[in-house]
Amino acid sequence: MRREADHQEASEALAAAALDALAPDDQAAVLAHVDGCPDCARELAELREATAHLAALAVPTGAPDRTAADIDSRLARVRSNVLARAAAAAVDAPPRVVPITSAASAPVTAPLPRVRSARSLGLVAGMALAVAASLVAAITLADRAVLQREVVASRAAAGRAAAALAASERQLALVTGPQVAVVSLTASGAPKATALMFWDRSTDTWSMYAHNLPQTASGRTYELWLITAAGRKIPAGTFAPTSAGTAHVQATYALGPADLQAVAVTEEPAGGVDVATGPVVIAGTLGGK
Amino acid sequence: MQMYFPPVMNPSRPEPSYPTQVSDDQELVARMRAGDQLALARFYDRWSRPAYALVLQMVRDPDDADDVLESAFYQAWRQADRYEPGRGTVATWILTIVRSRALDRLRARRRLREEPLVVGTDGGAEFGVVARDGAEDAERRELVADALRTLPPEQREVVELAYFSGLSQTEIAERTGQPLGTVKTRTRLAGQKLRDRLAVLRTDEGVR
Secondary structure (H helix, E strand, O other): OOOOOOHHHHHHHHHHHHOOOOOHHHHHHHHHHHHOOHHHHHHHHHHHHHHHHHHHHOOOOOOOOOOHHHHHHHHHHHHHHHHHHHHHHOOOOOOOOOOOOOOOOOOOOOOOOOOOOHHHHHHHHHHHHHHHHHHHHHOOOOOHHHHHHHHHHHHHHHHHHHHHHHHHHHHHHHHHOOOEEEEEEEOOOOOOOEEEEEEEOOOOEEEEEEEOOOOOOOOEEEEEEEEEOOOOEEEEEEEOOOOOOOEEEEEEOOOOOOOEEEEEEEEEEOOOOOOOOOOEEEEEEEOOO | OOOOOOHHHOOOOOOOOOOOOOOOHHHHHHHHHOOOHHHHHHHHHHHHHHHHHHHHHHHOOHHHHHHHHHHHHHHHHHOHHHOOHHHOOHHHHHHHHHHHHHHHHHHHHHHHOOOOOOOOOOOOOOHHHOOOOOHHHHHHHHHHHHHHHOOOHHHHHHHHHHHOOOOOHHHHHHHHOOOHHHHHHHHHHHHHHHHHHOHHHHHHHOOO
16 A cells, blocks of 8 residues: 655655655655655755765775775676676667676687577576575575575576676677687787787677786776777777786777777776877787788 | 877877767766667776775675675666656766665665674775775765764764665664654754755756
């Protein structure tokens, strides 16, 4: 039974609603009133805006060994997962640009069929869920709380595995297709960083695999650039190397067959920039010109 | 040794703007809505640090925080079409999503076991561990810390328990031993003061 709060009741509870501190029923009743009351809607929006600023005061404590590098690597891992999920979900509507960083560097041996449908992904997730569900059914009186947590974890793991599998399949297809051109990137400095960039012209997809990349300094990131014959430098995503110095970046960008002058990786402030400022770490031209 | 772009790649005339150039959050969200995953990457790079600080503050466990952060940004990607510029800034939008997912995690954990309650901010002094922000952000943080500091301690406590620990007013009343009516009044007063004192950010920030 859903009720609607009256104006007096709602306006007194708006701050609590903005803080999500009402019981679910009360929250629903207040929001039902807010829907039809422009004054309350405006005030709630202002209160939400104000309370959202409190996020700036977050003080992450409780893990004294947490270092900037640990946080960087966690943020980079979550970034990969988010982008992989977004890419996996975009099977129906192909992405325009997909930068990915990951440790995965699958050996390239033979051409594979092109991107599989999302069905295989669903199958993997479905099987994992079925296993988790049957576990729950079999042990009825066991510690339900622990099982619930495990189901949540299994579901998340299945989702990640399926996304990783789909991403791997796509990556293989993108470096082995008939219309793939290859750019070899090299460094001029002492650390022998190298990379290969595969440009699949049939899908305008760019896949770069790098090795021996030094770690970036704190607050810095690598950024990939496509440089056109006309001198335009197109940012194609930021990335961080793994601890082993490898990286994989994938981007989709349409360029004419003769438009590519070079590919380069620069070091930039964290978050990336739209116009390159940092030194070139590795670079190469099509056909090694 | 540093190597720079050769001149041919560095034209002296101004570069024309091109599709991947990003100037603000609203454009990023609009591009996410259109399925542009580079925009999602940029959006993540811009917001993951403040978001992560908030999540860590709330859920305390780094692995849980990773999960929450991932689901929040994935939700932002899926629901980019729900962002309405007229109803608030991108900052509010993403931080609200992030906090909601962190609240889910907190409340799920509380259902499973009694969660030890850790409360408190110090006004942001230790925030530098995660935050890596510019002067403008530092200024904003200082302003928010000031606004919170000027609240009477009992109002500030209510705000912190609700915002960072995800407690409902009823739970706050139980924890603090105060009558529910008192907690409600404190919440209301604190909310109004914060809104008034942070109004300057609203106008400064515009539709960031």
